[in-house]
Amino acid sequence: MIIGVLVELANKNVDRTFDYKVPQSLEKMINIGVRVEVPFGKQRLEGFVLEIKQTSEFENLKEMIRIVDEDIILNEELIKLGQQMKKETLAPLISCYQAMLPKALKAKNKFSISKKYDIFYRLNKQIVSEYKLNISQQKIIDKFENNDCILKEELLAISPSSLKTLVKKEILIEEKKEHYRTSYFDKNNVINKLTSEQEKVVSKVNLEKNEVYLLHGVTGSGKTEVYLKLIQKVIAKKKTAIVLVPEISLTPQMVYRFEQVFGQKIAALHSALSEGEKYDEWRRISRGEVSIVIGARSAIFAPLSNIGIIIIDEEHSESYKQEHNPRYDAKKIAITRSSTHNCPVLMGSATPLLESYARAKKGVYQLLELPNRVNGKSMPSVELIDMNYEMKYSQGHFSQKLLTAIENTIRNKEQVILLLNRRGYSSFVSCKNCSYTIKCPHCDISLTFHKSSNVLRCHYCGYATVFPKDCPSCHEKSLSSIGVGTEKIEEELKRFLPSARVLRMDMDTTSRKGMHRKMISSFKDHEYDILLGTQMVSKGLDFPLVTLVGVINADTTLNIPDFRSSENTFSLLCQVSGRSGRSTKEGKVIIQTFNPTHYAIKLSTNHDYINFYQTEMNIRRKLKYPPYYYICYLKISSVDEQILSQEVLKIKRALERNLKNTIILGPSPCAIFRLKSTLRYGIILKYKKEDILYDTIEKILNHYLHNNKITIDVYFEPTHF
Ligand code: ADP
Ligand code: ZN
Numbered sequence: 219m220i221i222g223v224l225v226e227l228a229n230k231n232v233d234r235t236f237d238y239k240v241p242q243s244l245e246k247m248i249n250i251g252v253r254v255e256v257p258f259g260k261q262r263l264e265g266f267v268l269e270i271k272q273t274s275e276f277e278n279l280k281e282m283i284r285i286v287d288e289d290i291i292l293n294e295e296l297i298k299l300g301q302q303m304k305k306e307t308l309a310p311l312i313s314c315y316q317a318m319l320p321k322a323l324k325a326k327n328k329f330s331i332s333k334k335y336d337i338f339y340r341l342n343k344q345i346v347s348e349y350k351l352n353i354s355q356q357k358i359i360d361k362f363e364n365n366d367c368i369l370k371e372e373l374l375a376i377s378p379s380s381l382k383t384l385v386k387k388e389i390l391i392e393e394k395k396e397h398y399r400t401s402y403f404d405k406n407n408v409i410n411k412l413t414s415e416q417e418k419v420v421s422k423v424n425l426e427k428n429e430v431y432l433l434h435g436v437t438g439s440g441k442t443e444v445y446l447k448l449i450q451k452v453i454a455k456k457k458t459a460i461v462l463v464p465e466i467s468l469t470p471q472m473v474y475r476f477e478q479v480f481g482q483k484i485a486a487l488h489s490a491l492s493e494g495e496k497y498d499e500w501r502r503i504s505r506g507e508v509s510i511v512i513g514a515r516s517a518i519f520a521p522l523s524n525i526g527i528i529i530i531d532e533e534h535s536e537s538y539k540q541e542h543n544p545r546y547d548a549k550k551i552a553i554t555r556s557s558t559h560n561c562p563v564l565m566g567s568a569t570p571l572l573e574s575y576a577r578a579k580k581g582v583y584q585l586l587e588l589p590n591r592v593n594g595k596s597m598p599s600v601e602l603i604d605m606n607y608e609m610k611y612s613q614g615h616f617s618q619k620l621l622t623a624i625e626n627t628i629r630n631k632e633q634v635i636l637l638l639n640r641r642g643y644s645s646f647v648s649c650k651n652c653s654y655t656i657k658c659p660h661c662d663i664s665l666t667f668h669k670s671s672n673v674l675r676c677h678y679c680g681y682a683t684v685f686p687k688d689c690p691s692c693h694e695k696s697l698s699s700i701g702v703g704t705e706k707i708e709e710e711l712k713r714f715l716p717s718a719r720v721l722r723m724d725m726d727t728t729s730r731k732g733m734h735r736k737m738i739s740s741f742k743d744h745e746y747d748i749l750l751g752t753q754m755v756s757k758g759l760d761f762p763l764v765t766l767v768g769v770i771n772a773d774t775t776l777n778i779p780d781f782r783s784s785e786n787t788f789s790l791l792c793q794v795s796g797r798s799g800r801s802t803k804e805g806k807v808i809i810q811t812f813n814p815t816h817y818a819i820k821l822s823t824n825h826d827y828i829n830f831y832q833t834e835m836n837i838r839r840k841l842k843y844p845p846y847y848y849i850c851y852l853k854i855s856s857v858d859e860q861i862l863s864q865e866v867l868k869i870k871r872a873l874e875r876n877l878k879n880t881i882i883l884g885p886s887p888c889a890i891f892r893l894k895s896t897l898r899y900g901i902i903l904k905y906k907k908e909d910i911l912y913d914t915i916e917k918i919l920n921h922y923l924h925n926n927k928i929t930i931d932v933y934f935e936p937t938h939f
Pocket of ligand 2 (some may be wrong): 296658677680894
């Protein structure tokens, strides 16, 4: 027996199978998709068996070494998916397969798994009443009112020493569990009785047919209940389901809702799981022990069989496309898998991606709508504040109106969400004397000041340096920080509203494991009045007490030079507005902007997606952007400026010679020309139909295969430039 093995090297030069002989003793265990170890040059490498045959065109074949795992890792469906991914992304085949697998199963040597345990506490109800508790102990005990057990990290903030005492007195029992399931949101284990609008949507989804549905439902329209109901029906048919969410650690409430309803049937592929846990979950899935997989982008590869529905929540999210190679699109993979399994795909959003809505309009997707909030709740009222005018009367970065509204909301014992899409203290630091601005030594980007750690940081490459005492250029003590980030807003809130309890949530405060979830639960428990943060606070959160949403500066995303900046701004404003007034009380939104007449900002105040869609479509048509044209973006980079400028012109000429139906723009320097010490040019291709596009680009990639001075990155249908 001879096998064709695809080895672990993600190198274009070895992007094919190599033949090996199989020792007779192993023949029985060899299958397509099994992971094996083989000699390769002087190394021992892992790889996947993609072919089994009796003869080979090569002579003197080496013998394979061993079989790594007993199970088949890549089933027939995944093997085909990988081949399709390679065609669509032009990435090496092995990297397509690696992208589908948890680390422990990737063909990669020397990976060992260590199990991690979560520690949590259970309340010993029998003896708690016998003790007289102090205030901080009582605070901890109160948390158990609605929960059986609580994760250690969620209790630490209160008082570690009180916790210790409670454990010593055996009022709390410490337990270790391999996999912990949250249980701290309110209990509701059944699906709500659907409203007639939700019912109608559910009835329109044909579970026996391969069809793509786009559910356009305003924020708070109850899309989650629709998902739950459909999955319940799928499970009743003994089928399985995949649910994709933009980023699983940012959507604990959604995941928890699914766990409440479906319990052990669910595998939640959290990014916070250890590699060992991810490996366990993957095996549970492939053994058929779970019916529902919920997770971010890569969960689309979950080895479920008999899939009955694939749901993609917040389908407009950029996160469904992988930024690095293989640059696959989870939505496309979903559609491919749905046709293999003959099941529907349901994509939901309050602000669908323009391309998706256009497809729904054309009838390529079936459009489903939830135009109203659940049970007649109204959309929040939105007010724009023109900061060109209000700046004169403002305190710090707050207009009087916003500040007053925050005060009133807190006085009513309600909660506020504030959005500023920029972390750190200031956007840059410059000298008042000589106007010198401090930049990253590796990138064409000014450094951001982080006051709490007193460092200047590059948000692109991570470079950090201590805030200098005087100007590096003129040596005067006249450096000042300009612009605003979440840290500065937090400081201003402390000054203007000293009694308000402010919780800041951004990448700097949520980097520790479990922090994000903890913050969401303590804000929900009303331990804070204001949740201040970057776009993290705009996503999928459902807090009944939030009646005011404030946007400090709506223009941050608008000023990004990208054809999607209007769309992204509109989406972000609608999404964050949608956090207000979701329960019984009326919601309000205040948006501060220097561009109050811009259509993306103006139309967001009426939550008017349809009007935005039409306006934006007109612009896209005129400028020949998606959905009217497809785009392919080539990024060509090098550390050597001279070589780079020569080669980009050659590449452009090669493209021009071959692509007769394509508009070719550039080469032009990228918006950030120098990044991590490499220089970058971009070429934009716009086309409606270009049959030889992939071939042409592949030829160019092959031409530069052995040229290590030039790197070419290819982005088909990029989410941004
Ligand atoms: P969306 O995802 O569309 O923004 P959600 O699914 O979060 O909206 O629902 C908004 C709120 O309405 C949630 O608090 C949810 O529990 C509640 N809800 C949804 N459907 C129903 C229903 N049929 N009956 C009662 N409450 C519902
Ligand atoms: Zn940098």
